[in-house]
Amino acid sequence: MKTIINNGQVLNVHTSQYEKKNIVIESDKITGLADSPVTGEKGDVVIDAAGKYIIPGLIDAHVHITSATVDLATPQLPITYTTCCAAKNLADALLRGFTTMRDVGGADFGLAMAVNNGMVKGSRLFYCGRALSQTGGHGDFRAMTYDGEYGAPMQSSATTIGQIADGVTEVRRACRSELRKNASFIKIMAAGGVASPDDRLTDTQFSGEELTAIYEEAQAKSTYIAAHVLSPKAIQICLKYGVRSIEHGNLLDEETAVMMKEKGAYLIPTIITYDALARRGADYQFPEESIKKLGSVRVQALEAVKIARRHGIKIGFGTDLLGPLWEEQINEFTLRSTIEKPIDTIISATKINAEVLNQSGNLGEISEQAFADILILGKDPLKEITAITDNRNIQVIMKAGTIYKNTL
Template structure:
């Protein structure tokens, strides 16, 4: 693989969330070979002089559903696996072109899709998968229609099915083991109600303490961790007390719960973009009034929840949780958070914090020797305003593992 060198880069240092000018970045064999702020003998290489443009680590979206090609999980589970996979191809490619070089799937994607990307059949971000999310009977991930009995799923395992229905300690232990056996890199559990299921209250709890504890024990035994869908203070505290590593959404959090999370070292992954997108598209997608009312409730409290968590010192990751045609709003997550956080801190969430949460420190989310050569080049300063991402002309290049997937650097901006 050709050695590629970026000179005169304004490098976003994700651990400190600062820009460092005058950087030289050497890429070889898909990895970052060196980062220097002084003289560096680079030898034979393709050299890009960035003239002070900003270089960031590839972004990480820690809450996606890449197989959610339509925003109705029951209808999704009825589609042929081959169709969902074909539709996912476009979703994955567009994520990568936006500069998201790694994503953490929160339910639906399987190991075959991750392998398709790794083997080069699909262009897409590096994909970490939960497999199917664990849900109790009637829980947020149970997408079966009313009065559908006698089976744990409606489709016998179609790609895109969100939930793995399991009840009781023996069943949840087996469910975790099954998802790990099928290639899950982390485990997702539904610990409370959700907006896309009309009959479970947002402030309700799901799974017993014994079941949640068993789920975490099995994940820990497999050297991985658990992410939990939860909105209410009670659901969040129960999950964190049982050892869950990251709380997804958390819109109804209070200060006491935020402080409890900070004390326990738990992560919070807010997903503001999805509620704004659902508000725009929900009615035309056929969402019920009950579902739209719940969406409105969490949307209105999302920024305040983020402010509380940030003030309490909670480690905050970044996710979007978009569905179907709403995936195009992925950048909205960056922009919307500016009502509660500084741009530098938001970018740190999307890089360094997410890598730490996913147990991938030093590999992704940072531009440093030995990391994957995942990086993006921006024309302009994102620390001034993250709206810069929403003008595609500002994204000059996207590289994943040393390979350009988008490159708008002109002939005048590099020499060989």
């Protein structure tokens, strides 16, 4: 049995232009792109997309699907509860049009298995397992009053997102442990952050020896490093030691942008999380010290994207929302639309993010032998980004050939 989509305007993410193509889908893949409408056989599903706009399924390259609270220092929650939250986040994201997500701290092989086996109807999942943090780093949410044995559990909700590893031996072991569990990449907390109230945004984290060891472990498994980092100094250190994707990068400057371009690194902005936390964080017990940190990074997040565009850096798309703020995921498009054309953001959330995932040709495009991840829209998203942000306009959502929404 085939699924056929006729008469739609299909976005070619390589040319940024529409092409009138007719799509043939068998099982989970696109098997044909015809110039003329395709006649189905008995049992085939035929969709007439005349007057509609067809784009690839969206990819969010920076999520934490197990985050159940905004304040990660909240006492550790039951794993059963966080798993239920993760299942809901996966399902909700799919119905917003995100057919794939990259989890940068929290998800594991069990959640990916649940999606792949159809136990959870949600976005396709790539994951790093638990991110690496040094003692006192962005991933260390232990209370300052805690002075237990080294390596003891963090006893906070951040436990699922990160782990503490100090010294070459420990970071090697942590990398190997996550890669043994089929992690797609390694995530490190390489600098201070907003959510961790006890460090500064300008802090750099991990030594050169530790970063070298992490890079060697990633290379041994033919994968890459993603780094939480905001300041120019910390970004430059990360680039020196082979980090491939810069997560957030809010304080990016011109000099550092030149270095990013030379190294071929990706920038994954997460503008909506800072905006949402500034507006709503206090309602969900986000620490006061963390709220104070939001001022400069919230404003500079948009400027960083402008700088990266000027220097030709490849820019992906991420959201980084926590707990109840997950509902604002699609609003990253709204914020990005204030500084760039809709096509630029769409390419970030499709073609570029597929590159970040090492999935070019499989995801983020509508082409033969790519996975059939497809959105059919009633309005043209290249003219107005609300064609994506207004869920009523997303009339068909398909992931791997399965239709999860159809209002045509």
